[in-house]
Amino acid sequence: MGLIWEGIKEALRLLFTLDPEVLKITLLSLKVSVLATLVSLFLGIGAGLLIALNRFPGKHLIISLVNTGMGLPPVVVGLFVTIMLWRNGPLGFFEILYTPTAIVIAQAIIATPIIAGISVAALQQLPPNLRLQILSLGATRRQLVWLLVQEARLPLLAAVMAGFGGVISEVGASIMVGGNIKGYSRVLTTATVMETSKGNFDVAIALSLILLLLAFSVNAVLTYLQQRKRPR
């Protein structure tokens, strides 16, 4: 219990003294995960719309693959991205391995199927004739897509929360492609792993609490957006 109490006290100290290193790690975590979520939001909802609104052969197979991708192990993604970005790898010329950009790429690969999978389900649960109804009100293709996204906004925001939750808490891929370089690519999860392995449980607990607080804050904002302005 003493260990936990010490950890909480250390966390509060680090938070209130605005420890520069912790602040930097926290901001980088937030930046990387928000960016990765935004990229996967664009790709995931886009893919979800394409899959849900079109009929094509192999649609069920694609949905199965996307659903499988929702449980993609981060270390597998980390390994794949590392190989791709390795100096001699196919994308090695970008020279972005062990940078925050590499973490964003890996995290986006993890979150995209999560957002795509939930988006497909969200769009498929809309009434089948809603699409025809919107078209018959004189909508363009773009207006149709926008209205469908609006109608599915509650589950779609849940998809965003699930995607963000998946990447902010992920450690395997971040450590593999980011390298946990102090002051450069160290994020909350990789720092927590490192501090734990060094036996610095108080700092590790502090970082974990900050991580929880961060996850809660972002989800609180998203929940507010999800639940606001619902007419009675």
Next chain:
Amino acid sequence: MSAPILAVRALEVWRGSIQVLAIPSFTLQPGSVTALIGPNGSGKSTLLQTLASLIEPTAGAICFHGNPLQTRQERYLYRRRVTLVFQESLLFDATVRSNLGAGLKLHDSPRAERAKRVEEAAARFGITHLLDRSARNLSGGEAQRTSLARAFALGPEILFLDEPFSALDPPTREALIDDLARVLRETRTTVVLATHDQLEAMRLADVLAVMHQGRIAQLGGVAEVINHPVDEFVAAFVGMETVLDGMVIACSQGLFTASVGGTHVQALGEEALGAQVRVGVRPENVTLSLFQETCSSALNHFPGTITRIVPKGPYSKVELDCGFFLAALVTARSLEELNLREKSRVIASFKATAVHVLRK
């Protein structure tokens, strides 16, 4: 007859190797109300959605005001001038007011114009008090009123209705049909209504198209189709109910008399003198006798000649020529007791309460 607002030629819709719709020709006159009736799976909804340009036909042409809809852009512009109301109300997760303005917003209608038309449409369907309510919390009837008002707010040149009342309970449905009939009289909107309820069709429509296996089995005026079905399918589907068109010549104390083909029919209701009415009599409400019964409470008695007797299990349907077509359903026992045969002369009677006023 004016130029048709919509004309269809050699329309075909195929799903894979199955032909689901084959319409050689079909036209809509401006201001007309056409009912597509037929059993489930007869192609009513497919035809309606094809006419509304929501399904692209495999072959054939659809011409709006004489212009064929060929390109994607032409079909899109056409969809902005017509609209469709489904069986489900399909409202957006927003207020009733936002829902009524949704189509107008898609058309980039100015805010002030939109507000005005939303208010008008709400007033027409009696939902002004619901404008700020969430569409999610409406009853079935209120939701369908909202859906109809959303369509009328657009001022469509053609309104397609796909079984819009079938999910409603009977009292709600009756009230909504009455209101829709009034709005249609006021707006003179061209309507195509798909329904499997022939009474609903008779109350709203001028033209009936009976659909069977993706084809129009018969197309014509309501009375014509009901009283002169072209084949057994149509006859079975429309139930050969007697439908009579007439003019009100007297009305007092909740009872009116209409002149129908030279004879008089008495019915319950308050109607204006000179008003055109369409009335229907179900065959099971018509009784037959050899002489006029003095103690009968029926007000309508017509001598007629039996033209056909169709056995229907324990009953027989007797078709009569009374100067107009009249059908009666009698038991096999009565048929035998009265010794009814084709060309026999009988008196057909029905009560004033058995007369349904279908349309004014």
